[in-house]
Amino acid sequence: MPPSLFVLTIAASCALFALIFVAGMRRRLRHRAPFGAFMRGMLALGFGLAAIGLSALALSLWHYLRLERETIVATLTFQALGPQQFRTQIVTANGQQREFALKGDEWQLDARVVSWKLPALLAGAPPLYRVERLSGRYRDIRQERESARSVYALDSGTLDLWTIKQQFPRYLPFVDAHHGSAAYLPMFDGARYSVSFGGRGGLVARPDDEATREQLERARW
Numbered sequence: 225m226p227p228s229l230f231v232l233t234i235a236a237s238c239a240l241f242a243l244i245f246v247a248g249m250r251r252r253l254r255h256r257a258p259f260g261a262f263m264r265g266m267l268a269l270g271f272g273l274a275a276i277g278l279s280a281l282a283l284s285l286w287h288y289l290r291l292e293r294e295t296i297v298a299t300l301t302f303q304a305l306g307p308q309q310f311r312t313q314i315v316t317a318n319g320q321q322r323e324f325a326l327k328g329d330e331w332q333l334d335a336r337v338v339s340w341k342l343p344a345l346l347a348g349a350p351p352l353y354r355v356e357r358l359s360g361r362y363r364d365i366r367q368e369r370e371s372a373r374s375v376y377a378l379d380s381g382t383l384d385l386w387t388i389k390q391q392f393p394r395y396l397p398f399v400d401a402h403h404g405s406a407a408y409l410p411m412f413d414g415a416r417y418s419v420s421f422g423g424r425g426g427l428v429a430r431p432d433d434e435a436t437r438e439q440l441e442r443a444r445w
Contacts, residue, residue: 300312312411328411332360333357335354405421407428
């Protein structure tokens with residue numbers, strides 16, 4: 225079962241308990257038992273808030289994709305538009321295809337990785353990843369500081385498990401969301417790359433065809 229569906233199931237259970245306690249509160253009010261009604265109202269409120277919080281967590285988890293062994297997370301192709309300017313097409317694992325204009329000599333792909341602590345680790349919860357941004361970078365440090373940058377967000381989801389973990393660490397003790405990874409390689413006309421997550425949870429970029437491989441070898445990469 226996907227982690228997002230598991231959390232959503234718990235959220236639905238909490239919502240059901242909230243409705244049960246609301247019904248109990250109404251019965252107590254009809255029987256003029258204010259203390260019993262108050263207690264059931266508080267329980268209904270608690271379960272209702274838990275259902276809302278868990279639903280938000282499930283939505284955040286849905287933005288992440290499962291990591292199983294080595295998984296291809298994106299493919300990139302490049303077309304030169306001018307000196308240090310490239311049209312970039314990226315296709316991510318969910319099938320989404322987009323084009324961007326990158327400036328520089330190299331491209332860089334960044335992602336966030338969510339791993340788990342006990343007891344979720346013992347339950348076999350798989351690592352999750354979320355491709356975060358694509359950017360261009362200059363080989364020369366001075367140019368990197370002074371020239372125009374090109375950075376694009378790849379996932380615009382407002383709810384993020386990483387952020388929730390940072391802001392409320394006590395409420396997600398089983399989540400270890402402190403892992404980021406990035407990969408970069410040169411840009412040139414006609415280049416094709418695939419990016420995957422290795423078995424150790426880090427991004428790995430490779431040439432996706434023989435022409436790109438030969439070009440990298442000539443450039444001594």
